[in-house]
Amino acid sequence: MFREIASNEIFTILLVIALAIIAIAKLTAPKRFEDFIFVIGNSKYLKIYSKDQKFLDKFDALLFTNLIISASIFAYIIYQFQFQIKSISINTLFKFAIGIGAFILVKVLLERLIGSLFELDKILDQYIFQKISYKNYLGILLLPINAIMLYSFNLTLTLIYIMITILLIVNIIGLITSFKTHQSLIKQHFFYFILYLCALEIAPYVILYKVFII
Template sequence: MLRNIVSNELFIVLLAISLLIVAMAKLTAPKRFYDFILVLGNNKYLKIYSRDQKFFDRFDALLFGNLIIAISVFCFIIYRIVHETDKIPINDMFKVAIGIGIFILVKVLVERLIGSLFEIDKLTDQYLFQKITFKNYLGVLLLPINALLLFTLEPTLRAVYCIIILLLIINVIGLISSFKTHQNVIKHNLFYFILYLCALEIAPYIILYKVLVTK
């Protein structure tokens, strides 16, 4: 088992890695990165880059890596506040990061499989691209938030709740944007859409919550 270390030492390394990953994404596609940063108030990024998406996209892969690190760091900031400790097991940190990555990837693969089974691959790909884009956006947003919580602000549960609410609002904006784009299809397949929401957008998070609570 790996030893416990002062959390800030580990967090500094992880934040530096996240910053490097985001910088690599920007160097990989400067114009795309600029459009990506403005995605919250402009659909230009979604309209342009959803056409050229690939099964493996280096730009999205880099930002996904940052997302995993950013969420993991934020989770352990909460852990540190709740348990009032400055030490965190490194192996637990890696387990959380791997668990988050596997959860998101499996969910995406299942959605792609369902899209393929119902022969709506194109629609599914566009929808997943929009969802992944907004998740990656949250990862980039969490980078400065984590830095502020660690080195500038005194983190409190109230501040954490406010940040979580902000992130949820941004995620909901992303979902609404996706639904508006495909509203005609949704209207004609409302039952299947509700079934999809329950099975793939709500149930996985409820199951994850139950697993975490029982532990």
């Protein structure tokens, strides 16, 4: 069992690690990173790099690691605020990281399985790449958000709602971009699209919310 600590030292260490991971990603592929930073409102990155995507991609893996770290910190900050917890349990923080990572990976693998079953591998691979790209972008966006919530302001419910709203807007932009890219296919199979949307885009987050509240 990990010990509990009463300061933000562990958060500072994790933020520095996350920054180092992003720096490594930039050094690994500087041109790709430059295109990635402008992925919101610009489909250039998605069009270029979706063609060369691999199942195990070093660049995406680094950004995904940052996403797990940053999302875990964000979730734990809200958890602390919700239950008025002063000390920091590394054990609980670790569980958040494992839970978030497992949730995203299982969801992606399930979507790939569905793509194989219905022979939609190419289309779903592009769609999944787009979603992962936007999630990784959220991971970078979470770094300054976490820093603000930890060090700059007295944390309030209003501030939490503002930060969550910003993240939701970015996520919705990502979904809309993905849907616009495949709108002709969606129109042809609208029923299956609604079924997919409810089963794999809405239901998992509702379940996750219920689990978190419990």
